Amino acid sequence: xxxxxxxxxxxxxxxxxxxxxILPLFTAPLPASLIYxxxxxxxxxxxxxxxxxxxxxxxxxxxxxRFISGEIDGPTKMARILVLIVFPLLVGWQTYTKxxxxxxxxxxxxxxxxxxxxxxxxxxxxxxxxxxxxQEGKGIYAANCSPCHGPNFDGKGSAALGFNPPPANFADxxxxxxxxxxxxxxxxxxxxxxxxxxGMPWKxxxxxxxxxxxxxKIWKVIIGEYDGAGQSPRTWEEED
Amino acid sequence: MKHYSPLQMIRNSTFPISGVSLLKWGGMLVLLLFPxxxxxxxxxxxxxxxxxxxxxxxxxRNIIWIxxxxxxxxxxxxxxxxxxxxxxxxxxxxxxxxxxDKLAKEFTKLLTSAYATTALFGGILLFLLIGLxxxxxxxxxxxxxxxxxxxxxxxxxxxxxxxxxxxxxxxxQGRKKALHIFLGLLLNLFALGxxxxxxAWATFQASPVxxxxxxxxxxxxxxxxxxxxxxxNIHRLIANVVLGGFICGAYAGVRYLLAxxxxxxxxxxxxxxxxxxxxxxxxxxxxxxxxxxxxEIYQYNQQMGITLMGGFLAWLFxxxxxxxxxxxxxxxxxxxxxxxxxxxxxxxxxxxPIMAMLIVLLACLAVWMTPHSLVASLAEAQKMGGTHxxxxxxxxxxxxxxxxxxxxxxxxxxxxxxxxRAGKVETAGWAKAAKGLMGVLLVIASVAVIxxxxxxxxxxxxxxxxxxxxxxxxxxxxxxxxxxxxxxxxMKSAKTTTEMVWGQMPVRAGYSLxxxxxxxxLLMSLMGYARSSSRVHWHIYGVMRDTSxxxxxxxxxxxxxxxxxxxxxxxxxxxxxxxxxxxGDKAKSQPPKDEPVKVPPMGSSTPAMxxxxxxxxxxxx
Numbered sequence: 001x002x003x004x005x006x007x008x009x010x011x012x013x014x015x016x017x018x019x020x021x022i023l024p025l026f027t028a029p030l031p032a033s034l035i036y037x038x039x040x041x042x043x044x045x046x047x048x049x050x051x052x053x054x055x056x057x058x059x060x061x062x063x064x065x066r067f068i069s070g071e072i073d074g075p076t077k078m079a080r081i082l083v084l085i086v087f088p089l090l091v092g093w094q095t096y097t098k099x100x101x102x103x104x105x106x107x108x109x110x111x112x113x114x115x116x117x118x119x120x121x122x123x124x125x126x127x128x129x130x131x132x133x134x135q136e137g138k139g140i141y142a143a144n145c146s147p148c149h150g151p152n153f154d155g156k157g158s159a160a161l162g163f164n165p166p167p168a169n170f171a172d173x174x175x176x177x178x179x180x181x182x183x184x185x186x187x188x189x190x191x192x193x194x195x196x197x198x199g200m201p202w203k204x205x206x207x208x209x210x211x212x213x214x215x216x217k218i219w220k221v222i223i224g225e226y227d228g229a230g231q232s233p234r235t236w237e238e239e240d
Numbered sequence: 241m242k243h244y245s246p247l248q249m250i251r252n253s254t255f256p257i258s259g260v261s262l263l264k265w266g267g268m269l270v271l272l273l274f275p276x277x278x279x280x281x282x283x284x285x286x287x288x289x290x291x292x293x294x295x296x297x298x299x300x301r302n303i304i305w306i307x308x309x310x311x312x313x314x315x316x317x318x319x320x321x322x323x324x325x326x327x328x329x330x331x332x333x334x335x336x337x338x339x340x341d342k343l344a345k346e347f348t349k350l351l352t353s354a355y356a357t358t359a360l361f362g363g364i365l366l367f368l369l370i371g372l373x374x375x376x377x378x379x380x381x382x383x384x385x386x387x388x389x390x391x392x393x394x395x396x397x398x399x400x401x402x403x404x405x406x407x408x409x410x411x412x413q414g415r416k417k418a419l420h421i422f423l424g425l426l427l428n429l430f431a432l433g434x435x436x437x438x439x440a441w442a443t444f445q446a447s448p449v450x451x452x453x454x455x456x457x458x459x460x461x462x463x464x465x466x467x468x469x470x471x472x473n474i475h476r477l478i479a480n481v482v483l484g485g486f487i488c489g490a491y492a493g494v495r496y497l498l499a500x501x502x503x504x505x506x507x508x509x510x511x512x513x514x515x516x517x518x519x520x521x522x523x524x525x526x527x528x529x530x531x532x533x534x535x536e537i538y539q540y541n542q543q544m545g546i547t548l549m550g551g552f553l554a555w556l557f558x559x560x561x562x563x564x565x566x567x568x569x570x571x572x573x574x575x576x577x578x579x580x581x582x583x584x585x586x587x588x589x590x591x592x593p594i595m596a597m598l599i600v601l602l603a604c605l606a607v608w609m610t611p612h613s614l615v616a617s618l619a620e621a622q623k624m625g626g627t628h629x630x631x632x633x634x635x636x637x638x639x640x641x642x643x644x645x646x647x648x649x650x651x652x653x654x655x656x657x658x659x660x661r662a663g664k665v666e667t668a669g670w671a672k673a674a675k676g677l678m679g680v681l682l683v684i685a686s687v688a689v690i691x692x693x694x695x696x697x698x699x700x701x702x703x704x705x706x707x708x709x710x711x712x713x714x715x716x717x718x719x720x721x722x723x724x725x726x727x728x729x730x731m732k733s734a735k736t737t738t739e740m741v742w743g744q745m746p747v748r749a750g751y752s753l754x755x756x757x758x759x760x761x762l763l764m765s766l767m768g769y770a771r772s773s774s775r776v777h778w779h780i781y782g783v784m785r786d787t788s789x790x791x792x793x794x795x796x797x798x799x800x801x802x803x804x805x806x807x808x809x810x811x812x813x814x815x816x817x818x819x820x821x822x823x824g825d826k827a828k829s830q831p832p833k834d835e836p837v838k839v840p841p842m843g844s845s846t847p848a849m850x851x852x853x854x855x856x857x858x859x860x861x
Contacts, residue, residue, distance in 0.1 A: 027631040028624040031616035034632070038606055045602045048573050049595060051748060053580045053587045107617045113550030118782070121543045164618075165626040173697045174612055174628065174637045178550070180542055232700035236539050 004060045008046045015042050033107065113179070114196055116186045123182035125219050129227070137224020140217050144209070145225070153229040163205050170229035177231040184222045184233075189215070291375040292788045300372040301790040302802070307368060309765055309806040310813065311361035313483070316476070316764065317814075318358045319431045320484030321351045322402075324518045326424035333417055343511060345409055347488055352406050353821035355399075357813065376779045383450070384441055386460040391437045398430040435480070436473045440464035443472050445780050446771065447540045467540045471533035472771075478529050482522035483764060486757040489515025491818055493753030496745070505743035512745075512753050513578065519756060520571045520652060524720070527564075527645045528713045530767075535705060537774070544781065548774045555796055556770045558611050561641075563763045565605035568648050570756040572601065575655045577749045582740050583663040593658060597651050604644035604651075612636025634697065639704060643693030646712045650686065653720055657727055663738035666730045674726055681722065685715050761810055765803040773799070 019035045050060035066072055067080055127133050142151070148167040150157040155169035168175050176184060186194070192204030209218060226233055294300045325347035332340030370377050381388070405423045412420035440463070447468045451459055492511035499505045538545030547553055576594050580587040613627040613636070621627055634640060666675070689712050696704040775781050777791045785791075794802075 023631075028629060029620070030629065030632070031614050031620040031624070033615040034610065034629075037609060041602050041606050041609070044569065045598055048569060048576075049598055052573075052576055052591075052594065054746065057746075105618050107615050107620075113546050113554075115543045115547040115551040115776075118543060121541060164622060169628075172628070172633070173639075174633060177701060178637065182542065183546070234701040236702065 003063070004050055004056070005063055008050065008060070011046065012039060012042060015039060031107075113183075114202075116183055117196065120182050120186035123185060125181045125185075125222060127216070127219050127223065129223050133220050133223045134227045135224075137220040137222065138228055139224075140213065140221040141224045141228065144212065145221065148205075153225060165203055170225055170231065173231065176225065176229065176233070179234055181219075181222050181226075181233045184225070185215075185218055188213070188218050188221065291373075293372050293374070294789070295372070299790065300368075300788070304365070304368055304372065305802060306806060306809065307361060307365045309768060310810055311358065311365050312768060313761060313764060313806075313810045314354055314358035314361055314813070315435070316480040316483045317487055318351060318354050319435050319477075320480030320482070320522075321347050321354075321488065322424065322427050322431055323481055324485060325351065326421070326428055328514070329424060330421060333421060339510075343514060346511070348406055348409070349821055350488065350491060350818060352402065353817050354814075355402060357817055359395075373779070376784065379780070379784060380441060380444075383444070383463050384460050386457045387437050387440065387464060391434070394430055394433040394437065398427065398434055401427045401430055432477070435476060436469075437464075439472050439476060440466070440469050443468040445778075446537070446544070446775055448780050448783050450783060468533065468536050471529070471536045475526070475529040475533050478522055478526050479764065482519050482526060483760050485515050485518030485520075485522055486753075486760045487515075487814060489519055489753040490757030491515070493750035494818075496753075497747060497750040499743075502743060507742075509582075509742045509745050509749075512574075512750070516571060516574050516753060516756065517656075519760070520575075520656065523567065523571070524649050524653060525717075527649065531642065531709065531713075541781070544774050547776060548770060552793065552796075553770050553774060555611075556766060558609060559766055559800070560763065560770075561605070561608040563759050563766065564645075565601075565608060565648075567756055567759045567763070568601060568652055569605070570752050570759065572597065572652055572655045574749060574752050574756070575659045577745060577752070579659055579662045581744050581746060581749070582742065583738050584741065585738055586662045590658060590662060597655055600651050601648060604648045607635045607640055607644045608648075610635040610640075637697075639693050639696035639708075642696075642709050642712060643689055646689050646716050647686065650682075650689070650716050650719060653716075653723070654682070657723060660727055660731065661734075663736060663740060664731060664734040665737050666734045668730060668733045671730055674730060678723055678726065681719060685719050688712075688715050758807065758811065761807045762803060765806045766800075769799055769803060 016035070016039060019030055019038060023030060049056075051057045067076065067083075070077065070080060072080065141149075146157055147159045148157045148163065149155055149170060150160065150167070153170040155167045155172075157167060160167050170176050187206065189208070189210045191206040191208035191210075192202060193208055195202045195204060213221070222233075292300065295303055325344045328340050328344035328347065332338065332342075332344060401423055405420070405427050408420060408423070412423075444463050444466050447466045449462055449466045451462045454462070489512050492508045492515050496505060496508035496512055499508055534545070534549065537548065549557065576590075579590050579594070610632055612633065614624070614629055614633075616624060616627055624630065628636070668674075692708045692712050696708045699708070773793050776793060777786050778784065779786050
């Protein structure tokens with residue numbers, strides 16, 4: 001009969017291999033933070049299921065207790081000494097590698113949607129959404145925005161490769177569909193340099209379009225963007 | 241020439257005092273006092289113009305943070321416990337089962353001991369607020385003064401009712417029980433009032449409604465009716481029940497771990513079960529109430545909504561997901577331990593359903609905890625094409641979060657249903673059909689919740705918020721509302737195959753009860769901080785700016801450390817209060833030194849209760 005400990009180790013190893021090596025065959029690799037998070041969740045599941053009954057607890061934890069307390073004989077006793085030496089060293093090495101100065105920038109926990117300044121809150125688009133404004137907006141977009149945000153509104157413009165982080169993908173339901181039009185108006189008008197100091201440092205190469213585009217053009221380009229990306233702005237009123 | 245001061249001259253008996261000279265010297269005295277009066281006036285003006293005071297070292301904001309959080313947690317417990325203590329009492333009254341009455345009394349005993357400490361922290365908080373933030377308090381007093389009076393009246397009524405409810409417990413048994421139940425109702429109504437009035441002050445700071453005209457009462461009333469008042473009232477009311485339930489569960493868990501006799505083990509095992517049950521059932525509607533609150537905040541002010549959900553406070557919601565996840569896992573783990581240990585022989589039968597539920601819960605937790613913007617190194621971000629993962633990035637938005645939270649609620653409810661049915665065999669002729677119907681409904685509900693969640697990505701946000709999310713909640717509620725009476729009917733005629741054995745739970749069950757309580761306290765500290773700091777640099781959002789030296793949001797790590805400190809302090813406080821509350825029991829359980837220990841005959845022992853006041857039987861003796 002297979003030991004629950006071995007089953008748990010196989011499960012953890014399998015999940016790690018899937019997240020680290022198999023999933024990237026189909027999509028972008030996962031960051032380490034996410035892999036560790038999922039492994040922690042799997043481990044907690046193993047612990048919960050393994051300790052449900054008295055028999056399960058003994059089968060799962062018994063060998064660990066006996067190994068650590070030294071109630072064992074033979075080659076396993078040597079393995080115990082080895083683990084007791086190697087484990088603190090591993091912890092020390094891990095701590096050192098996390099704290100040692102490095103030329104690499106720290107992992108990002110960037111805030112994508114900073115809060116807009118008060119003067120932009122609650123602004124409504126003064127222009128109606130109709131064929132004329134959509135076309136006008138798309139024209140302005142094609143001339144000014146598409147090199148970065150892409151002709152298909154998917155963030156894959158010809159210049160997009162030059163930016164890190166890349167330009168926003170408007171077709172993604174997690175971007176402009178989550179925002180009100182006033183928010184886009186602020187971000188287009190003030191650009192990356194207009195971002196608030198809270199949650200610095202910002203990483204945005206968005207130009208400050210207020211010097212190039214009038215407010216009317218900015219509002220119309222917003223109409224064109226939503227239409228082109230197949231998204232709707234967040235509102236609190238339903239459209240008729 | 242000898243010089244006399246005016247006072248010496250007056251005192252000197254040789255100094256002639258006539259009416260004119262008295263007037264003259266009096267006038268001189270007034271002239272002399274003028275500067276003093278002027279200084280006093282200056283001092284008064286200066287005192288009036290003081291906007292802030294500080295406490296060196298710890299800082300005014302931090303001390304308010306600690307005291308307010310302790311007061312809120314204690315108040316949550318004190319206002320939540322009477323709700324289920326009263327329900328327990330009614331159950332005991334209606335079913336004629338004295339154990340429910342005893343349990344209700346034990347809950348109330350914890351309440352009475354915590355009540356004074358809550359009031360104490362309320363008083364300290366008030367003094368500190370007046371002293372440290374005089375300008376803000378002057379403004380709030382100007383707006384809310386009529387509600388201060390109402391609050392004082394409610395507080396007096398609540399205190400008087402609580403005294404009568406607790407001290408009259410044994411006296412109001414039998415025919416007077418209805419009167420005692422009525423007192424419990426009043427206690428809860430006053431408690432509700434005590435909660436919603438200060439909620440108005442706090443929510444006014446976040447979403448103020450200010451009118452310049454009208455009487456004092458009209459101004460106070462319109463300020464109370466601000467957009468987030470009722471969402472916070474409902475959310476706190478439910479959260480208080482959850483907090484109270486899990487803390488009572490933790491109390492029972494600790495007493496269970498310390499129990500020596502079989503009776504004690506049985507009783508505290510049962511009490512722990514009831515505490516966990518109350519906590520879980522309060523927790524089921526809590527995500528919906530929280531969602532409504534966030535919706536109102538977002539609708540009230542986009543800036544505040546984004547600060548919370550997409551801005552610098554967004555990471556707190558990932559921590560929230562983790563804490564809620566642990567809470568769901570802890571509560572379910574306790575149910576499952578109950579099946580394995582209280583109902584001998586059930587373990588094998590329910591192993592597979594438990595594993596399935598666990599997998600669903602963990603998968604939901606994984607989705608809930610996946611942030612929209614991932615923490616990634618530069619190289620990792622480059623490979624992903626940004627901080628959004630092209631595949632898992634879809635888990636980061638509300639449609640996914642709402643879906644998994646609904647599924648977790650559904651699984652937890654089914655966990656309870658499974659516990660309810662364990663050890664019994666349905667005998668009704670229609671049992672098979674009913675179970676089949678429940679299975680079909682459960683599958684349809686799960687598919688519908690997931691389907692709406694996926695569809696939510698392809699519709700405008702307002703459709704998702706107003707219809708899809710509401711529909712998901714209604715589906716889960718429908719399952720709860722239909723399954724509960726159906727299961728009750730099934731169980732009414734069911735045959736018990738294995739009797740439930742109390743007092744057999746392993747020690748880890750006691751620890752899981754304590755863990756649940758700690759998670760709830762941490763959760764309330766976390767979300768209290770989120771709600772409060774969403775005002776950023778405003779005391780009253782958009783009305784009164786914070787101009788103190790603390791007008792900045794602390795780093796998330798610093799805030800998290802404070803939340804942990806607050807949780808730790810509250811746990812210490814609760815432990816101390818409960819220790820004091822049960823001192824009398826320990827004294828009672830010790831026989832006098834000069835008397836021999838009387839061993840009761842077999843079968844005559846009553847379950848050991850930790851009731852502070854004597855039971856009615858003991859009183860009669």
